[in-house]
Amino acid sequence: MTWQLFGEAFVTLFVIMDPPGTVPLFLALTGAQMTAGRRRAAWVAVAVSLGVIVAFALFGQAILDYLGISLPALQTAGGLLLLLVALQLLTGGLDDPEAPASGNVAMVPLGTPLLAGPGAIVATMVFVQRSDETADYLAVAAAIVAVHLLLWLFMRYCTIVLRVLRESGILLLSRIAGLLLAAIAVQLVADAVRAFIAGAG
Known part of the structure; x- marks a missing residue:
């Protein structure tokens, strides 16, 4: 396993998906449910998110090829989307989500797009594209699983986490994640620009 790639993928997905930051969102969306229902919602949300991320990791490139979209273009779009999410984290735009009127909140909006959003999807595809050997793919897969395990742990024990960290x-963690996410977004766009220039040359 390429530990450096694992670390990069894990940190990037951790910052984007923000397990600690999911706690207030999860409590807000499942506040009316009993403890058993909240635990079941945590499982469903993580399963949906993992399924979406894996699907795009496996077939995302085929979709891009079919649509004629280059990876630098996807990186640029992803960087702009990440920057938008980062600004929302920094300004508190995600602190008060509107509760859906109906439907399974564990699947939508919690599983997707709050967890498996555009940023996480694009980041995963970028890391898959950077992988050349089996060890690299295993490193990315391990990072995806590890982040989703943390997501489940934070949502499963959200009451304890909220009691320890308090609002x-x-x-504070959300604001720090927003700052790091903004830096990652700028780096994605910068890498994409360099790729465009290299391709044009």
Whole structure:
């Protein structure tokens, strides 16, 4: 396993998907449910997110080829989307999500797009494209599984996490994640620009 690639993929997905930041969102969306229902919602949300991420990791490139979209173009779009999410994290735009009127909140909007959103999908595809050997693919897969395991742990024990960190602690973590996410977004766009220039040359 390529540990450097694992670390990069894990940190990137951790910052994008933000397990600590999911706690207030999860509590807000499942607040009316009993403990058993909240635990079941955590499983469903993580399963949906993992399924979406894996699907795009496996077939995302085929979709891009069919549509004639280059990876640098996808990186640029992904970077802009990540920057938008980062600004929302920094300004508190995601602190008060509107509860859906109906439907399974564990699948939509929690599983997707809150967890498996455009940023996580694009980041996963970028890391898959960077992989050349079996060890690289295993490293990316392990990072995806590890982040989803943390997502489940934070949602499963959200009451304890909220009691320990309190709202101010989670707010601070969300702001730090927003700053890191903005830096990742800028790096994605910069790499895409360099790829465009190299391709034009």
